[in-house]
Amino acid sequence: MGDEIFTAVEREFLSGQGLARLATIGPDGGPQVRPVGFVLDAAGGTVDIGGPRLAESRKYRNVEANPLVSLVVDDMTPDEPGAVKPGWGRGVEIRGWAETLTLAEPPMAAGFFANEVIRIHPVRIISWHLDSDRLQDARTVGEPPS
Structure with a gap:
């Protein structure tokens, strides 16, 4: 698994979003x-x-009861030369299953975020307006839990 799950363009986009x-x-x-x-x-x-x-949130309890999730990360394409579809929306949707975990330390914002996380395992990834060669990409990358 790993790098082949997300394309280079998707990794770059997702790493720049919070x-x-x-x-x-x-x-x-x-x-x-x-x-x-x-x-x-x-x-x-x-x-x-x-x-x-x-761990006190409804979303955490929802995942514990039913692991099917969808995550959308999007923004507006920069209105600048060389941008893919300037002024349009761009993003990544990750459909998959999730699990709740307690880590040794938070994956982000230590001291503010809790050690509990919801970890998403992608099954299908859909991206749009990230790459001028492929304005939209949709592919299956995993299997739902059995």
Whole structure:
């Protein structure tokens, strides 16, 4: 696993972002979407979600009950020469499954974020307007848990 999960362009984009939206499935079967901080573990091919008191959150409990998640990281394409689709949106959607973990130390913002994380294992990755050679890319990169 690892670097082949995300393309070089996706890794560069994700590494430059700090905010995403995580969709989980609530106890009533409906979606819950929340803004979250995250870090990309390109070597491991995963994404870690962090936050203060994360283990007390609804999103954490949702993942413990149902591991299916979707994470969207997006922004506006720079309006500058050489940009792909200047002024348009660009981003990456990661559909997959997640697990809750307690790490020895937070993956980000030590002293503010808790040691608990939600780790996302990608199954499908969709990206758009990141690369002028491929304005949109969608591919399956993993398997859901059995």
